[in-house]
Amino acid sequence: MDSSKSKDSTNSGLQETNSDINDEEKNDLCPGFKDADAFVKYGLGAVLSATKASAGLPQTGDEYDFYRSFPGFQEFCESQGDKLLHCMSQIMQHHGCRSRMRDRNKLTGLEERFDLVVDSNDVILERVGILLDEADGVNRNQQPVMPAEFQPPKIVVSSWNRMGSSSGSRSETFRLLQAKNIARPQMKFKEKVDNSNTPFIPKIFIKPNAVKPLPSCKLLLTLMFFPSVRPEDLDVPAALADFIHQQRTQEHVEDMFAHPYQYELDHLTIQESVLSKPEPQMYKPLTETKCSFIDTLDDLVALNEKLCKLSEFAVDLEHHSYRSFLGLTCLIQISSREEDFIIDAIELRSELYILNEAFTDPAIVKVFHGADSDIEWLQRDFGLYVVNLFDTHQASRALNLARHSLDQLLKHFCNVNSEKRYQLADWRIRPLPDEMVQYARMDTHYLLYIYDCVRVQLLDFNHGQPGLLQSVWNKSKDISLKKYTKPIFTEESYLELQRKQKRSFNTQQLTAFRLLFAWRDKLARQEDESTGFTLPTHMMNKISEELPKEPQGIIACCNPVPPLVRQQVNELHLLVQQAREMPLLKELETQNDHESLSVAQMKARRIIECFENPFRMESAKGGGKKRERVASEVGESTPKPSKKQMKSAEKPQKTEPPPKDSFKPFDYSQSDLKVFAGTKSKDNTQFDPNRQAQGFKKKKTARGQKSNSGAGNRSMSYMAGKSDRGFRHNWPKR
Numbered sequence: 102m103d104s105s106k107s108k109d110s111t112n113s114g115l116q117e118t119n120s121d122i123n124d125e126e127k128n129d130l131c132p133g134f135k136d137a138d139a140f141v142k143y144g145l146g147a148v149l150s151a152t153k154a155s156a157g158l159p160q161t162g163d164e165y166d167f168y169r170s171f172p173g174f175q176e177f178c179e180s181q182g183d184k185l186l187h188c189m190s191q192i193m194q195h196h197g198c199r200s201r202m203r204d205r206n207k208l209t210g211l212e213e214r215f216d217l218v219v220d221s222n223d224v225i226l227e228r229v230g231i232l233l234d235e236a237d238g239v240n241r242n243q244q245p246v247m248p249a250e251f252q253p254p255k256i257v258v259s260s261w262n263r264m265g266s267s268s269g270s271r272s273e274t275f276r277l278l279q280a281k282n283i284a285r286p287q288m289k290f291k292e293k294v295d296n297s298n299t300p301f302i303p304k305i306f307i308k309p310n311a312v313k314p315l316p317s318c319k320l321l322l323t324l325m326f327f328p329s330v331r332p333e334d335l336d337v338p339a340a341l342a343d344f345i346h347q348q349r350t351q352e353h354v355e356d357m358f359a360h361p362y363q364y365e366l367d368h369l370t371i372q373e374s375v376l377s378k379p380e381p382q383m384y385k386p387l388t389e390t391k392c393s394f395i396d397t398l399d400d401l402v403a404l405n406e407k408l409c410k411l412s413e414f415a416v417d418l419e420h421h422s423y424r425s426f427l428g429l430t431c432l433i434q435i436s437s438r439e440e441d442f443i444i445d446a447i448e449l450r451s452e453l454y455i456l457n458e459a460f461t462d463p464a465i466v467k468v469f470h471g472a473d474s475d476i477e478w479l480q481r482d483f484g485l486y487v488v489n490l491f492d493t494h495q496a497s498r499a500l501n502l503a504r505h506s507l508d509q510l511l512k513h514f515c516n517v518n519s520e521k522r523y524q525l526a527d528w529r530i531r532p533l534p535d536e537m538v539q540y541a542r543m544d545t546h547y548l549l550y551i552y553d554c555v556r557v558q559l560l561d562f563n564h565g566q567p568g569l570l571q572s573v574w575n576k577s578k579d580i581s582l583k584k585y586t587k588p589i590f591t592e593e594s595y596l597e598l599q600r601k602q603k604r605s606f607n608t609q610q611l612t613a614f615r616l617l618f619a620w621r622d623k624l625a626r627q628e629d630e631s632t633g634f635t636l637p638t639h640m641m642n643k644i645s646e647e648l649p650k651e652p653q654g655i656i657a658c659c660n661p662v663p664p665l666v667r668q669q670v671n672e673l674h675l676l677v678q679q680a681r682e683m684p685l686l687k688e689l690e691t692q693n694d695h696e697s698l699s700v701a702q703m704k705a706r707r708i709i710e711c712f713e714n715p716f717r718m719e720s721a722k723g724g725g726k727k728r729e730r731v732a733s734e735v736g737e738s739t740p741k742p743s744k745k746q747m748k749s750a751e752k753p754q755k756t757e758p759p760p761k762d763s764f765k766p767f768d769y770s771q772s773d774l775k776v777f778a779g780t781k782s783k784d785n786t787q788f789d790p791n792r793q794a795q796g797f798k799k800k801k802t803a804r805g806q807k808s809n810s811g812a813g814n815r816s817m818s819y820m821a822g823k824s825d826r827g828f829r830h831n832w833p834k835r
């Protein structure tokens with residue numbers, strides 16, 4: 102796009118309108134116009150005549166060159182070009198985009214300018230989408246979750262959305278909804294986050310209320326100092342490495358990954374007192390309840406002492422997952438019958454383990470609502486465990502209540518209307534706005550009263566027999582026995598995600614998907630970002646489907662472009678190129694077929710693909726046909742198994758590689774083929790590397806309405822969108 106080529110007599114008109122803004126009395130919506138309609142009419146008219154005028158310009162080539170030889174034409178082009186660029190610059194600045202359009206410097210040449218236009222279009226269209234949805238009433242409740250009095254920083258700087266260098270009041274007039282200037286709490290962590298692709302090792306090194314002590318002291322030291330490295334990789338004297346190795350290879354390895362309170366929980370007996378019918382103790386009104394914000398060690402120690410004297414307290418957590426690989430706990434709310442406490446879990450992250458004294462005391466009941474995730478987060482971030490848990494969500498299920506969310510229980514038992522307005526708020530914000538503190542506090546304030554009420558109902562429901570109540574205690578215990586597992590990347594991880602999506606990819610597309618998936622995982626770990634922030638799955642699909650030939654094409658698949666994608670677009674382009682070099686086979690999996698395949702079977706397919714004849718013609722049709730023909734040839738000697746047979750374990754032929762004329766495949770008849778059997782049974786004892794990768798699986802969460810995400814379980818980009826108008830709904834509003 103040559104700037105001097107497109108001229109437009111109306112752009113000066115637009116400019117005038119722009120400068121009029123300051124002089125004329127301010128019409129809120131469209132300064133200088135009667136109403137929005139008048140403005141739109143004017144705008145459309147201007148666009149129309151601009152289009153006509155540009156079509157009337159001399160064509161590139163001889164015609165243009167001829168005109169260009171007249172100085173008058175040259176001057177005209179230059180001045181109009183400048184005006185046009187200035188106008189574009191202003192529009193971009195208005196939207197907070199980089200806008201050095203008028204810079205005629207050769208260094209920031211055409212390409213750079215073109216990039217700027219593309220970027221700005223992205224941002225503007227994104228805003229249009231948001232506004233249209235807003236007008237539609239879609240997602241109205243999901244607007245940026247910030248309390249009214251809290252003013253988010255107006256200037257947003259991020260690599261994909263950098264502000265122009267121009268300063269002044271103009272920059273205050275825009276605001277982007279997705280990004281906020283919140284310092285990364287990870288920077289302050291005393292202990293670095295361990296995103297390595299190794300299994301999680303419990304963080305506990307002091308075990309209060311132990312019946313069975315932690316593994317030996319020596320081992321503890323090893324674990325503390327070298328939690329996730331192999332001894333041979335350590336820069337330590339050989340003798341020490343040997344010692345560590347010895348420790349690891351002995352029976353301790355199992356202990357190392359075990360639940361530290363497994364023994365205590367297995368031997369936990371439910372106290373008589375909590376099985377008998379209680380007299381519900383009414384909660385104190387919020388206004389008469391002291392609420393303390395705990396963000397110093399002294400206060401935390403004092404809180405722990407207070408808690409140790411109680412017979413029960415309620416707990417809840419607030420969590421952030423978008424700008425961190427593993428996620429991070431931001432707040433812990435605790436309520437006794439008398440007081441509420443909000444702990445700054447970011448500030449006190451490395452001190453919080455001291456609460457284990459109260460949290461693992463079997464004489465103290467800890468009441469949570471929907472503790473599944475909480476239990477894992479406590480382990481992951483603080484090495485905290487819970488012994489003697491009561492989960493009101495489990496109680497609600499046992500009582501067969503209509504819905505099991507906390508809102509519902511609050512309404513049902515306390516007649517309190519709570520709005521889960523801040524559930525998706527950015528809980529990293531500090532200082533925490535009062536409105537958010539109040540919201541967080543509601544999550545535990547009423548919980549002990551609800552605990553009383555549900556126990557009464559559980560006993561009444563069962564004619565005074567403790568069976569049902571007992572079952573809730575047991576279910577709660579099972580939840581406290583949950584172990585946090587880190588998302589583990591394996592060569593097959595991408596297949597898990599691919600299988601869930603039920604998409605058909607050809608070999609090239611699937612290769613791209615595999616490479617992008619690995620790139621995303623690696624970079625997300627390295628940068629400590631969620632996979633959804635790094636490259637949302639829907640964009641990964643788009644790139645895989647389109648296999649863009651140019652880096653620019655990759656950018657075009659993403660809207661808005663994630664900063665890390667922009668940063669590494671050349672690396673991504675190389676990956677896509679690599680995928681394009683694969684021999685092209687027709688669609689790999691049809692939907693039904695796909696669902697019946699185990700991970701091992703998929704792997705087998707991938708291996709089969711590797712056996713493809715490298716000299717085969719590389720065309721979609723040719724490749725597909727050839728493969729089909731070969732498959733039917735196989736069918737002649739080995740009768741094609743019926744669908745039913747294919748699923749049965751006795752017919753493993755299905756996954757035998759279709760032999761090529763020139764290629765004699767490995768004789769699988771000698772091998773143990775059980776692994777390829779189409780069994781989906783859960784108790785399959787075959788080793789499945791993806792079993793470990795719990796984090797990649799859809800997590801079952803307690804809240805009825807909670808929809809936790811798929812791969813990585815952290816990516817906010819998996820949040821179900823309510824409108825399918827466009828891209829925006831897959832990109833988190835932050």
Ligand code: AMP
Nearest residue numbers: 417418419420421524525544806807808
């Ligand atoms: P809650 O137990 O409702 O206070 O939720 C605890 C944390 O879980 C919140 O701080 C969020 O990070 C996360 N969370 C809760 N509900 C949702 C949801 N519907 N979607 C995604 N994350 C959620």
Ligand code: MN
Nearest residue numbers: 417418470471
């Ligand atoms: Mn919760």
Ligand code: ZN
Nearest residue numbers: 417418419544
């Ligand atoms: Zn909560």
